[in-house]
Amino acid sequence: MDLTAAARIRDAAIELFGERGFQVGVRAIAASAGVSAGLVNHHFGSKDGLRTVCDERVLELIRTEKTKAVTAPSLSNGVLAAMADIEEYGPLVAYMVRSLQAGGPLAESLVEHMVSDAEGWIEAGVAAGAIRPSRDPAARARYLMMNNLGSTLLYFTLRQQGGAKLDYRKAIRELTEQLGPPALELYTQGLLTDPTILDTFLKEH
Amino acid sequence: MDLTAAARIRDAAIELFGERGFQVGVRAIAASAGVSAGLVNHHFGSKDGLRTVCDERVLELIRTEKTKAVTAPSLSNGVLAAMADIEEYGPLVAYMVRSLQAGGPLAESLVEHMVSDAEGWIEAGVAAGAIRPSRDPAARARYLMMNNLGSTLLYFTLRQQGGAKLDYRKAIRELTEQLGPPALELYTQGLLTDPTILDTFLKEH
DNA sequence: GTCTATATAATGATAGAC
């Protein structure tokens, strides 16, 4: 209760948006923050203004040194795995998932941020000899991140039945067990036997 | 105009839900179908009932012989690519994308259906010698499908700005150009140099 | 800054005439 009312509204909004989606009303948010509904619009102008402030806040937290450390995930875990392990970032993960499902400016920022991060640690892996060099490191980083993020997101969406709150840590554990082995199999042995197929594709496009 | 009013409402709903999302109102659907708003609920009981009928209709169309042929995509194109090429299935693709973004019963059915399909054509690829055999073919099919579908979905979501209608064919073309090459690179040469990492993972879990 | 009260608009759903 040592935060200003505006900050409490913002944090309550992040939590409720994450839990129930962006269709939650300002009344519910106000109630959760312990203020009146009118005060929400007094501070943020409109629901959309509140949403924007929430987006900015989430992005700011992601960019913090502390959270930056945990956005470098292992390849088999997916991007959101490490964060979901940390209790206090649970609401943040939920909000990010909702944003990525709904699209919008924050979603794009998040993806670009993660792709950029991935490029760094993949490059480090190549330098260490653990990861094979690529024809186009930037494109590969983007591809891997779109796959990891996309499949994680889809898995969450399928699990998210009705209004029930999703346990992200549990979901990520299950996801890792289900997709980890085939991912590593693909990463180590590949999939296709014909090594010329990439050249064929490139000639056609 | 040779369809019954109920069928026109259903088809209009599929189109509008796909275009604008499930928050579209019954009035807009009724207007698009050229009927009154009251008639919608008269025929379908509620908006939820209409949604269920739409889900069933989409699933029925997907299961049709004709569409079945196009749900077997090339590995580099993603699942929805082939369908989006066919003019009349555009609204169907849009509706499927919305469903997969929102979750729910249809989303699960679609994924299971596609995973099952993928298992078949991957098995054929293995038999033909084009695809390497897997430790666990079912898990691999699921993994590849979750990746393909998930990244495609994420790409669509990021592109889908505001209320503007998304051109799925164009989006898929761009997606293929962006993610095709790194996908094929990964599929042919793999990613990791250490071939024992899968065993290590399996021992730890 | 914060509240209560209210304006305004849109929603899903229903009743009853035809």
Added chain:
DNA sequence: GTCTATCATTATATAGAC
């Protein structure tokens, strides 16, 4: 089957008192 009219609810946003 189909319409018009309406209800009940909910939503966002605003006005004005304190």
